[in-house]
Amino acid sequence: MSTDSDVTVNSRRRTDWRETLFSFQSFFGLIAVFVAAIVFSPRRNGEILFLTSDNLFNVVRAVSEIGIIAIGMTFVILVGGIDLSVGAVLGLSAVGSAVLLVHDDLGVFPAVLIVLAVGLVFGLLQGMASALFGIQAFIVTLAGLQIARGLARIWSDGQGVAIAYGDGPNEAPVTFSLLGERTFGGVVPIPALIFAGLAVLAVLFLRTSAFARHLYAVGGNEKAARLSGVPVNRVKIIVFGISGLLAALAGIVHAGQLNQGSPNDGAGYELDAIAAVVIGGTALTGGRGSVVGTVTGALLLGVLNNILALNNIDANVQLLIKGLVIVAAAALQRLRPAS
Amino acid sequence: MSTDSDVTVNSRRRTDWRETLFSFQSFFGLIAVFVAAIVFSPRRNGEILFLTSDNLFNVVRAVSEIGIIAIGMTFVILVGGIDLSVGAVLGLSAVGSAVLLVHDDLGVFPAVLIVLAVGLVFGLLQGMASALFGIQAFIVTLAGLQIARGLARIWSDGQGVAIAYGDGPNEAPVTFSLLGERTFGGVVPIPALIFAGLAVLAVLFLRTSAFARHLYAVGGNEKAARLSGVPVNRVKIIVFGISGLLAALAGIVHAGQLNQGSPNDGAGYELDAIAAVVIGGTALTGGRGSVVGTVTGALLLGVLNNILALNNIDANVQLLIKGLVIVAAAALQRLRPAS
Amino acid sequence: MANDAPKLVRMTGIGKRYGGVLACQDVDFDIRAGEVHALLGENGAGKSTLMKILSGDVTDYSGEIEIEGAPVRFGGPVDAQRAGIAMIHQELDLVPGLSIAENLYLGREPRTRIGTVDGKQMRVWTQALLRRIGIELDPRRPVGELRVGEQQLVTIARALSLDAKVLIMDEPTSALSTAEVEQLFAVIDELRREGAGIVYISHRMDEIGRVADRATVLRNGRIVEEFDARQMTAEQAAEAMVGRPVRTLFRTSHGEAGEELLRVEDLVVHPRRPRSGRNEPAGISLTVRRGEIVGLAGLLGAGRTELLETLYGAGSAGRWDGRVLLDGVDVRPRGPRAALAKGIAFVPEDRRISGLVLEHSVLANTVVSIVDKLRIAGVVVSRRAEQANAAESAKRLRVKLSSLADPVGTLSGGNQQKVVFGRMLLTRPKLLLLDEPTRGVDINAKAEIYQLLSEIAGQGIGVLLASSELAELIGVCDRVVVLRGGRNVRELRTSEIEEADLLAATMGETAAGGAR
């Protein structure tokens, strides 16, 4: 009896310790970049501009869309897939929101619902193509990227659709413009709140749900998962659905923030999102990683962009620095104790 | 003794039959698209425009750059890696060629040599970062993409560098303009020739060299390769070097064809190249695939682009069609007998 | 003769630590020319680690190695191979996409004059090597197409091709059946006569007595005893390995079998996409009663694995002829999930590839099949329930671990096997399908698994067990069904037969022809 309880207690303590270390590693790069940002921040009257609350919230707002996408991407990558279509789906949803609200004069609720449904279905279809026909996710979503982009252009007649607010025809309900606003005394941007809320939900979901157990198993060893009775195909399909859904949500946020849906919105966001996920320590081979890491990775990229911009580094040099920091952050990840 | 020769004969027949089927599968998509192109081709005076030799060579010329890149990409993917930097390296090399030939008035030979060396070294460095520090190729080359792009912009001051030909200062030797010409009575474009030559070389190399065996081994089972004494890291590094080298070559061809090197050249080419490789049946997980498949995949994409353009299909609809055809081609690949 | 032969290898004071685990400590080990030195020990005793050190696979160790008197320190496997040391690894480390010949000569391909690989030469050599170990395979077949047993033979051929002075065989026979094992022993005798030194690791005790001259026993990374292998009894060895007397190996009580649980009638599978090398059921009839353990015997490629996979819904997609009845009701599970729901559970033969997520914890691997049932109000998985189930399973199967959070890949082979076993028992099956459940499992763990099987059968669960170890089939099963070419050819009651009878039955007519 005593040995038994020993095992249990032991395992619990050990798990926590490991998880802490794991998170620590994940945070390490962020902290390094954060400290660097403080050191290199321009000052005005002794005030560190980087640390002004305005600026910090700007950082979070700026990463919120990539962050939302990256959360969905984490799920996909955890099962060993990849989703290159998210940027294009963001564009499609931004266009969809604008067209439905403005041209079709729908209310906010039905418009948002339709757009989310489109994203979800688009993702599910990609998941089916990948899981049921056994086509590599990379290629399915590469094709999905093109298709979503084409649909967005067709839906919007190839132009950006501006969103004007009001009660008249061809005007969107004012509630939608809240996405571009700030709350809590005009300080906290709504998109940042959405991102944070979603991140918390995703973390809880990954920690507590049976689906998450299945997801990690599929990513870790698909064959073993299948033989263990995990509904592998269903897991894969749902995961792409989640990614599509979150990309659509990001598109809605995008349209609300910018008061426009444009078919080229979100171009290249997929790579930023993947970078956030990988910097956050999730393995592209699947089975290992966390949403906490992804959020960390997204914030790291956001802080990096911000500090480079605050110092007005030449755009070309920024590219070099960003490239090097991404590699360095990924290398830091490798220092995690082998598991 | 009789059983022995029996086995051999039998085995030979069996292998050949399999290989044929394999190639057939790989060609199947191409043939389908080719036939579709003939059917849908516009005609003039009963002549099928798609089939005119002019047009067919245009197709090959148009895919030659993607094709050259895709050959290098095949090597990288065969070891289980990926190279997202090739488009940017193409841009860097195009700029490099133009700057060296025009601003620095170098001869064709030294300029080409320098540019190829830059591409090679860039690739090798990426390979080292990936192999020696164990960072995922996706993330290393994503960073490499940004770095190459930044370097290209810095090298060219952000502007396209036009190439004028002649013997004067700031003029490039006329030989370089051959890359934009056609040979064999003005019919065969030089880039198409380079592509074809390279493809043949690559096929022979993969079939006959020991390095190729090592490459397949590293991609198929890295641990087994290491235990067998395969220099795993060296193979990985060299493979990225090859990819960088070929991307640089493609950049030279690009500059020669367009008489200009512009830092944004080649944007997005990496995805086209990967699509060609995957449509050609090479597994992104490594260890399985061929250059023949890649060439087939590149031609398939070229024919598809060509026939859509010949018919003046709406650009947005083109995107949809291309997306669907890519998925269909990848699905066809799956029909290959399981191995 | 062997005892005074020169020492080819001398390892002294070898130590190796993996994190908190001391895999080897202060080990002295030597290999003489012309002798077979067996290395024994429980799962996780450190046998593979010690030999990986010798073969240059593990390089960060403490202690000294001398080859023929000269101290060496290898930087990698290639160094060791140059020094004349070859190893057959426990895990089948082959490249699936390359052909047999390419695998055999990987890293040292013969070249033609112009520097290309000499494929013809490679194939000729390969064929000769394969023939030496008694198997006819086309050297150009991709290794990925071969069955596990065939792959194991390829790894043996690969090691032979190195012409090494010292040949280390880490469980070379775990996927082989009797005929192939006999052939291998013939080869080993030949090598011994040629003066090679051989290290032989196996959990099949009967093999040790037949092939080895000397036996060294490791326990928890330390050497505990050395025997003259020819005089050693299985009981002695077992006691040295475990540290206490081991109780009778096989099943103690055969209870009364209950009513019929599984009935397979003339099962034929016509796969939609036939795969070469797969021997689909081609007319199989058998029954399993509640509380009964039925064995499946057969040679390599007899179709045992395929039958079990088919019953579990994990076989090839395609048409079925014949019937499968579970509790008198027609079943045809669409997949493993459906099979589990119907009470059919399956322990696959290759635990590393088909059984486990090696980098995930023991806990996650144990409960993955039942997590949906551990939800509170259908939403959140109860951590406490997960913990309790996993801990109970580990305790019941006596899995040796320091923590349930350990990645399952760091457990020894036998303990990994128990984790898969435990996972399936947690699903509370009616029918348990086992494919080589003791492959690579040490005698103590085997005894525990057999004990467990007894218990399971006692609870009224029906067991269908495929195995290549005849002793196991006879010791554990009530009846044995012999398969050949996807058909059942004989059925024997174990209480009435000896191993030799079973051997003859599996080999059938070909037995007269000798090795093949």
Next chain:
Amino acid sequence: LMLAVTACGTTSQNSGKGGPATQAKCEGPGGKYVIGMSQANVAEPYRQRMDDDIRAAAAKVPQFEVKFADAAQDNAKQVSDVENFLTQQVNLLIISPNEATPLTAVVKKAYDKGIPVLVLDRKVDGDSYTSFIGADNRDIGRQAGKYVAEKLLPGGGKLVELKGLPGSTPAQERSEGFHETLGTKVQVVATGVGDWLREKGQQQLDAILKANPEVDVVYAHNDPMAEGAYLAAKAAGRESKIKFIGIDALPIPSGGVKAVEQGRISATFTYPTGGKEAIAAAKTLLVDCKQVEKKQTLPTQLITKENAERVYREANG
């Protein structure tokens, strides 16, 4: 207007006092000013030239320091860029918006903080900015159409249009204006989409020439696509029979002016960057403490073989 000028003259102490927050914090010639320049996408040669023009012009104003940001064609990134300039408390903002509506809010925010905003090339919505400086794409399209209808193909003929990236405003306007004045005699036999890229222009015309060998004029929405089209025609041996028209006429070595001078393109229309004019306006506002016009439309110029060499020299002189 007079009022505003006076207010401006009384320096910054007044700026907190209600009224339109449009006036600059003018400290006259003795002040030091940081200008933030938010560029939509320096990867386009035209926009790189705009930055270069601004840099060159600002170098001549000792009081000015210009900081550049590049949004890489992303509206959201450009919003962040402007926010970052606000954090840095720049004295004046120049912005060349990627698109109008998405940037409107953040430009208004800057403007409402009392920072003068000069909008280049593309407008923002509403009137919360100090001055717009730019050319009129629709008008350029009209002039191109007129040029084709009256000068190149007065008797009618066959034309190919190569469009810019779908969804971008200039592609839209350059096409619409063109068709307004093209008339009915000229037949548009094919339309291709070249995404502003040279190689895409080449590929498109490769295919189009197959289906329509008899093309008289190719109208490309920018010079690089016209150059690509020229290469395709050259490969088909038809470059001497076809006239190529582009837009932008950048006075850089790889630009349209040189292409016209060297005879590859028949004509192109300048699309001025407004960089020089923007710095002039900034000087008026910050150093001279005067107001500027709300809108400054820059004229286009037809570049042909006759004037190409001179225009190039003057622009870089």
